[in-house]
Amino acid sequence: MIxxxxxxxxxxxxxxGNPEEYVLKAIQSNFNSLGFSSHAPLPFSNSWTMxxxxxxxxxxxxxxxxxxxxxxxxxxxxxxxxxIQNLISPTDEKFKKLDYTIGSVHMLKNEATGxxxxxxxxxxxYIELITSAFNNDVKAFVHKYYEQIQTMVLKNTPSIVGHxxxxxxxxxxxxxxxxxxxxxKLEIMKTLNVISKANTILEMNTGGKVRGYTNDFYPSNxxxxxxxxxxxxxxxxxxxxxxxxxxxxxxxASAILKGAGYTNQHxxxxxxxxxxxx
Numbered sequence: 001m002i003x004x005x006x007x008x009x010x011x012x013x014x015x016x017g018n019p020e021e022y023v024l025k026a027i028q029s030n031f032n033s034l035g036f037s038s039h040a041p042l043p044f045s046n047s048w049t050m051x052x053x054x055x056x057x058x059x060x061x062x063x064x065x066x067x068x069x070x071x072x073x074x075x076x077x078x079x080x081x082x083x084i085q086n087l088i089s090p091t092d093e094k095f096k097k098l099d100y101t102i103g104s105v106h107m108l109k110n111e112a113t114g115x116x117x118x119x120x121x122x123x124x125x126y127i128e129l130i131t132s133a134f135n136n137d138v139k140a141f142v143h144k145y146y147e148q149i150q151t152m153v154l155k156n157t158p159s160i161v162g163h164x165x166x167x168x169x170x171x172x173x174x175x176x177x178x179x180x181x182x183x184x185k186l187e188i189m190k191t192l193n194v195i196s197k198a199n200t201i202l203e204m205n206t207g208g209k210v211r212g213y214t215n216d217f218y219p220s221n222x223x224x225x226x227x228x229x230x231x232x233x234x235x236x237x238x239x240x241x242x243x244x245x246x247x248x249x250x251x252x253a254s255a256i257l258k259g260a261g262y263t264n265q266h267x268x269x270x271x272x273x274x275x276x277x278x
Contacts, residue, residue, distance in 0.1 A: 001254065002276035004267045005246050006035030006078060006160065007102060007203060007237035012058045013039040014048040015241040019061055023069055025243040033074040033269055034246075036062050037102050040079040040095065043087055044116060050079075076268055080162060082106055083148060084116065089156035100268060102203070103158025104166070105148045108133060108141075119145060119167050126170045138177045142167060146187045150194045157198050159273070160235060163205045163218035164191070172214060179220065188223055196230040201266045201273070204257060206249040207239025217253055221260075228260045233275075235266045254278050 008022050009015030019036055026034040038058055039049035050058060062077040069075060076099040081090040083105055090103040107116040110133035117129045134141040145167045153161060165188070168179060177184060195202055204224065208214035219227070227234060234257060238248045257265065257278055264275040 001278055002265070002267050002269070003029060003031040003247065003250070004033040004035070004269075004276075005031070005237050005240060006033075006076065006100065006235065006268065007037050007080070007162070007205065007207070008035065008240045008246065009038055009080075010036070012054055012061075013050045017243045019065055021243040022240065022246060023065055023073065023075065025246045027069070027073055029247045031073055031246070033076060033267060035076040035078050035100065035268065037078040037080045040081040040088070042082060042084075042107075048118075049082075074269060076100060078102065078159070080104055081158065083152035083156060084109075085148070085151065089152065090158035091156040099271070100159035102160045102162040103152050103156070103200075104162030105145060105152065106166070108144055108148070120169045123170045126176075130176065139183060142177060142184060142187055146191045150191050153191075153194050153198045153200060157200050160201045160203050160237075161195060162203060163207065163239065164188075164202060165219045165223065166208075168218075168220070169208055169213045188219075189226065192223070192226055192230055192232065196232050201233045201235050202227060203237045204234050204253050204265075205237050205239050206253050207237075207241075207245075210238060210245050210248045211241075217249070217256070221256055224256055224260045224262075228262055233266045234262060 010017055010019045041052045042049050066075045078098050078100040080102040083089050083103055090101040095101055106118050109116050117125050130138055130141050205218040208218055236253055238245050240246045265278055267276045
């Protein structure tokens with residue numbers, strides 16, 4: 001198996017540890033490549049993305065690590081870029097110098113107040129989204145989230161689509177909606193059909209389980225089965241916010257992929273996206 005991880009966050013955003021600590025952990029874990037994907041700055045105040053004034057330092061830090069470890073591990077420079085319609089997207093000009101982007105939807109707008117609230121923030125914010133922004137209509141909330149992912153993939157296609165069903169982060173044991181109901185599965189299938197037609201990769205993200213929010217990964221096992229039927233390429237990632245989690249649950253996630261019929265994952269090696277055996 002080719003070991004790699006392209007979804008990592010250091011102290012440049014909401015992770016802990018400096019980037020070199022992630023590199024050293026990846027080398028210790030026999031990785032072939034490692035990608036850095038700090039949260040790109042958002043055009044409004046928040047506590048979890050990189051600050052605009054730190055972007056150049058981030059870029060230079062990763063570039064210098066590339067050079068320092070060039071004979072040991074391949075290092076790639078990316079960002080996790082939010083898609084917020086008419087505000088920011090993974091294909092904005094300023095991101096074209098990166099090796100890759102992870103496109104994610106974290107924020108939804110409360111049309112009544114103009115405020116943007118996080119799908120994966122604290123649970124009170126999640127409740128506020130459902131109750132205030134969507135008037136207690138959980139189906140409308142879920143629909144808007146997946147609609148934003150579909151629009152991003154269609155119009156501003158990232159290299160990798162991040163944590164597809166992040167909306168379930170606070171929904172352990174179906175607390176707010178039943179993920180087994182047909183209406184929910186229909187939203188997923190609409191989104192997968194869009195992804196299957198795009199030149200992009202979907203990640204198998206272990207981060208929710210790593211941090212204790214979910215019992216499984218992003219996406220859920222049944223979604224992985226559907227991805228295989230649609231021939232959607234997948235990549236393993238841990239969404240590491242701590243160097244010790246660079247390869248967290250990779251063996252378990254790999255077994256799920258194999259169980260769904262995948263024999264390969266996608267990786268960035270020698271500056272080319274290519275398949276590698278699981």
